[in-house]
Amino acid sequence: MANQQQNTAFYLKYRPQSLDEIIGQTSVKKILLSAFGQQRLAHAYLFVGPRGTGKTSTARILAKMVNCESLESSDKSLEGQKSRFSTLATSHYPCNKCSICLSITDGSNLDLIEIDAASNRGIEDIRFLRENIKLSPSGAGKRVYIIDEVHMLTTEAFNALLKTLEEPPGHALFILATTEVSKIPQTILSRVQRLDFKLATQAELLEALNKVVKTEKIDIDEEGLKSIVKKADGSFRDGIKFLDQVSSIGGKITSQLIAENLKFSQFDDLLDTLSSLASKDIKKSLLNLLNQLQEGFDAKELLFSYMEQMRNLMFIKNGLGEALVKPHLIEEKYQNLIKLAEQFTSQDLIRNLDILQNALSKLKFTSIPSLPLELAVVEICADSPSSILESPPSIIDHPSSNSDSSDLSKIKEKWTYICETIRPYNFSLEALLRSISIKEVTDTLVLIEAPYSFHQRILEAPKNRDLLESILSDILGRKIKISAVLGSRPQRKEDIANIEVAADDEIIRAAAEIFNSDSVN
Ligand SMILES: [Zn+2]
CATH class of the missing domain: 1.10.8.60 (Helicase, Ruva Protein; domain 3)
Structure with missing residues (x-):
């Protein structure tokens, strides 16, 4: 643990603070420096390249260059005396000392808006961005928007972004970054200047x-x-x-x-393998496994690693990630696992753990140590005959002539995703969602049945309503409103224990309190 925490600090400590500290990327630096020197920066850049090549660092440095107080003043003083300061090079380095530079380094600068499209696919953030874009920067420079992993944005978010890029205000600088340029819509590509980052030699x-x-x-x-x-x-x-x-x-x-x-x-390699297992890609999974074996991993050790992470994914999937997984991992790894958990159904995770457990028991009887694991990988990727569509027990299907059953199953299928998307924003809303049922889905409306009036009130609160509506709209690909109605509820207060409101004492207590007051009325 101590080592891992130190990793983060160490990496941050040597994060490049000016363009000359970025490793390699000669052509990117040349283009940016020349554009900056001539005050001809594009209004939107797309940084393309593998992870770890300095895209985000370059974006933050660029944010400093356009906003640094010292750079600005030195530019002004240069105007009258260009001959004396013939080389522009020194004036391209942000000072890293002024309050603006420092606030960009520590992440508190209000004119630098960083959006990680990978963590929530940007639904709320792009909405925020559209509202925010009209505001002028607080200082004399530019408002810089960095959208990392931009290929992860949903279609809705891309469309919102496109509108912003079509009429960018003069005070805005957009820097989009991606590892997968093929997933960026052509409409976006045609409105940005693309810069390619390459792996360092x-x-x-x-x-x-x-x-x-x-x-x-x-x-x-x-x-x-x-x-x-x-x-x-x-x-x-x-x-x-x-x-x-x-x-x-x-x-x-x-x-x-x-x-x-x-x-x-080799955590990333491991995640890569698990990801290919999730997509049931036999060839890729086996190749990954063979690579890891070739790199000197012991088959038993690998098997344990697979099991350990599958178990972590199962915890995350069941809402216990914060309590049981997060404390043992650095934040980056934990976030990666949360993303990976999306790719599995609970059913698959249980089945996979079972298969791996069996492989472990066969390990001591085999003459080829890697064989049980190889077979387990093949079995995990093979389609299970009794594959059950994941369906949370709390969502009750109410067939209705109006409701579109495929939309209903779409929502059910994505229910864990919905809950986990909401969780960082609003823990109690997420917990509540585990005890409601979807009654009907129409073209514009998702009708939710809540067992208690306090559920209804929470769902109707504008902030919660907005959040849920934007996620549902995103999933169904059209504008959705929600409406919460009071449904049947457990008869007596002792039944309150049966409400599946996660495993959170406080919420159950709060629910009991409100329920008691309800039954008094
Ligand atoms: Zn500065």
């Missing part, structure tokens, strides 16, 4: 990591550093995390020590 990474080694006085031999560079696969972020991880062991760091420790840090 081994020499570039070696040089960059060497600087860190010297500054931190890390005792590592050249072979060791080279093996980290190799493992980092062109990503400075991965490289510095590996370096941090092994440096926290203490003592002289050798390539052998690194080999032993990096085995356990």
Whole structure:
């Protein structure tokens, strides 16, 4: 744990603060510097490239360049004396000392709006952005909007973004970043300037990591550093995390020590495999597994890793992620698991854990140690004959002539997604959603039946209503309003314990209180 927390700090500590500190990316830097020098920055950029290549760092630096107080004043003072300061280069570096630079570094700057489309697909954020876009920046510079993982946006959010990009206000600078440019609609592509980020070469990474080694006085031999560079696969972020991880062991760091420790840090590879298992892609899953075995993973160790993460996913899926999974992982890993959980149904997770458990028991009888795991992977990917569509028990199907049954099943299918999307915004709403039923779905309306009037009141609250409506609209692909009606409810207050309001004592207590007052009336 301590190591992992240190990782984050270490990575943040060496986050580039000016364009010259970005590793590689010569052409990107050249284009941006030249545009900035001529005051001809585009109003919207699309940064394309693999993860860990500096897209977000570059975006934040650009935000500093257009807003830094010192840069601004030096530009003004330069106007009359261009001959004396013939080189523009020095005036391109944000000072990283003024209040604006510092507030961008610590994430508190009001003119820098960062949206992570991966974490909530941007429904609320794009709406916020559209409302926010008209506002002028608080300082003299620009309002900068960074939308990371922009390919994850929903169609609705893309359309909203497009409208904004069609008529961008002069004070706005948009920086979209993506690892998957093929998923960006052509309409967006035609309105942005695309810049391609490439993986760093081994020499570039070696040089960059060497600087860190010297500054931190890390005792590592050249072979060791080279093996980290190799493992980092062109990503400075991965490289510095590996370096941090092994440096926290203490003592002289050798390539052998690194080999032993990096085995356990292949979390992304593991997630990749689990993701291919979720999509039941036999070929990809097997190839991933074989790669991991080839990299020296022990079959039993791998099997344990699969089981451990499947178990974590099951906890997350059942609303216990915060309590049981989050405390043991760094935030980034936890967020990745939450995303991954979306790809599995609860049924699949239970089935997969069962299959892996069986593989474990076969392990000691096999002459080929990897065989039980390979077979388990194939079995997980094979379609289960009794595959049940995931359907939360609390959603009761009320067939009605008006309701569109495919819309109803669409909502049911996505119910866990809906709950988990709402959870970060409003825990009690999410808990409440576990005890209501969808009565009817029409072209414009989702009719919700709530067992208690306080449920109804919570659902009718404008903020909750907006949130739920925007998510449902997004899922059904059309404008949806919700209406909450009072339905049948448990007869007596002792039945309150049967309401499936997550496992949260406080909410149950609150429900009991309100219920009591209701029954008095
Ligand atoms: Zn500054």
